[in-house]
Amino acid sequence: MSENIIEFKDITKNFGGTTALDHVSFTVKKGQVTGLVGENGAGKSTLVKICGGVFHPDEGEIILEGKKISIKSPRQAESMGISFVHQELPICKNLNVVQNIFLGPELPGKWGFPDKKYMYQEAKKLFDRLDVDIDPHKDVSRCSMGEQQLIMIARAISRDAKFILMDEPTTALSPKEVKVLYNVIDRLKEEGISVVFISHRLNEVQRVSDRICVLKDGEYVGSLSKEEASEDKIASMMVGRDVKIISKEENEDISDKNVLEVKNLTQQGLGLHDINLELKEGEILGIAGLRGAGRTELARSIIGNYKIDAGEILVEGKKVEINSPRDAIKNGIGYLPEDRGALGLFHKLSVRDNICMAEIDNFADKAGLVNRKKMNQVSEKYKKDLEIKMHSLNQNIISLSGGNQQKVLIARWLAVKPKILIMDEPTRGIDVGTKTEIRKLIMELVKQNFSIIMISSEMLEVMAISDRILVMSQGRISGEFSQKEATEEKIMKAAVAERTG
Amino acid sequence: MADNNPQKGNLDNESQISPGTKFKELLRKKEFGVFLALLLIGLFFTIMTDRFLTVGNLMNVLRQTAVLGIITVGMTMLITSQEFDLSVGSIYALTPIIAGLLVRDFGLNIWVAVIITAGVAVIAGLINGFITVKIGIPSFITTLGTMMFFRGLTLILSDGWPIAGLPDSAFYSIVGGQFFSIPMQSIWFIIIVLIGYVVFERSKFGYKIFATGGNKEAAQLSGINTDKIKMICFILTALTATFAGLTDLGYLGSVSPTQGSGLELEVIAASVIGGTALFGGSGSIVGAFLGASIMGVVRNGLTLIGTSAYFKQALIGLVIVLAVIVNVKYTSNSE
């Protein structure tokens, strides 16, 4: 089992002025799970994309099972047994599970007619092999993110993958789905399939990996074996210094004035029932709960994305009519969405334009002409404040690493300065060091009279910075705790609370 | 291309400027691909005939391209906002016909008629916009319908006859005459391109078009009224079609109810040659100008070398595809 499946030798990749990878060399052993960690923009995704045939290295070699190879396209990578599972899953939403697994040049069947029965049975077998339970006839559009990922993994092993790359596979999964994924990874290992696993959640990396490799600023820093690794050790290797987990001291500045009140909010279609909440000036209100508990739906109902069936919303004590996110902004409520790609980014625009878009009216003079200089100044400020890694403000947003894109979206709202900011999973895809920075920033914001609602699936995060915590379950508020009362146990219990009556 | 950053996103205008990088960055501009295509086509005709590269002829090309180019400016904004308008060819006939009728049959002053005509254009744009945005019919279908409807209306109103012989007015020479032997149509073309450039690439409204077409949901969450933006783009497109029609009325002194059929596709082609993304979110006015110019140069060049009309049709089709290929290849290589 000590054979190498793949060996990277001096891989270098430049994008214009940025060196994403700088002579990176390391090997992956057969049947091992290699964790790959590093700060935002360290080059993890780039490395994985090179291996998956999306990018071509400027320098260096890839050696697969002792043979030097050059990978020209994702299809070629697949034919060599290298599969790539990432967040923007290349899944066809209008097809069902079976079709998604077998879609490709070698569709099983005769004379161009796919053999449906055979494919169904094969799909069943694949899922049995992975020990997961998914109905092969289900439409993919009705599958959860977790299921979609498993479909991609099934697809990979149906093509005899020897080596599977997973780029932040867990960011969109519920804790339960993460467990399923762990099992699947264990199964893959048993079958001798090697896995590279990228995540910013170090506990996950530690749990699944046999060895953990660290990248920093495009360079290979070193690796830790499973036995050596601890979260602290990994973190300090990644960041190059010790990372302190901040904890919150009691916030004295919360006034008893309510900036936001939601009364009896009900939205049948989304399953939200009779929700009441209040947010005090200068408060950080955490909303915890499991995926699917209705937290995002609640946030988007408050900002007028969804029409509510009953209930009212009061801002600073006055009842307001909010029918669109636009109305919400006018009333001083901003929303940082959870789904960065679909709801946040303007994919074809520059970093600067992405930062300034929600505030564009205020960058314009009386004639409606936009002042570029002012936009540059403001963007420059947030680039510094949030340490957004990029080489130019004119750079296209999609050429930033995932975590840095997230920071750009946070900057967009900081530029608007709404009184009330609802942040939905604000630290998703952000590295440990920066996470701390962003948490600090959130705590800083409330001192400047922002009031914040923070939705997060990371319980520790909610507990670390919230003044008060609401827990949601099945579209209802199922618990409320002050910072002092809150424990992981209590929150979990409320989060899984079944509806009674 | 007086400006140093026409395409949002691609160019780095405040980085260390050495002559070398400046030239490289010029090459990286999205419009450079179209510019290259135009240059190559120009070179081809210059070699093929010595009548092509003369001041007189180039001026002529600019005038002949004006109608196409003016509408392409509006269409580029509309496509960038992620909508289409197939009814521009019909509007281009409908509104000057209405102006002509008001003058000939109702004895209105042409200036008054023009103002009413502009109102008609706004209504046409509102109809397209309303059906598309508020009722939710894809604009391709909506405007396919209104294309036929407006054309039919034009034929009904004019009874199928051209309108000519209108009483003299300064209006006609202002929109379609000459200024020191420069055709007014080419001057208007340039003016509309400049205005379009400022509106589309310098104003907050322009930014909102990019946002709306690039990611509608994200735009809404950023407080942008995407319905309103699209609606205005429809209106602007109808207005450019109307203005183009009026300049032709000035130049020719007449208007035909069948003019401009098939124009809509040429306009879309010009816009796409100029680098406008078919599915919205990116586009440029400089590109639109160059795209329309390519269409104009090809048509003019082929006439000069004496190609038959049938051949011309086929060749123009080929050039459209080739120009888009050059542009797409160039853009993807320089990334």
Ligand SMILES: Nc1ncnc2c1ncn2[C@@H]1O[C@H](COP(=O)(O)OP(=O)(O)OP(=O)(O)O)[C@@H](O)[C@H]1O
């Ligand atoms: N297409 C591209 N064009 C230009 N620069 C790019 C491109 N893709 C990546 N980069 C740059 O390369 C660097 C490494 O990016 P990469 O996406 O590999 O980081 P990452 O380690 O995956 O980070 P994250 O944890 O935030 O996802 C970043 O500085 C990024 O801006």
Ligand SMILES: [Mg+2]
């Ligand atoms: Mg990444």
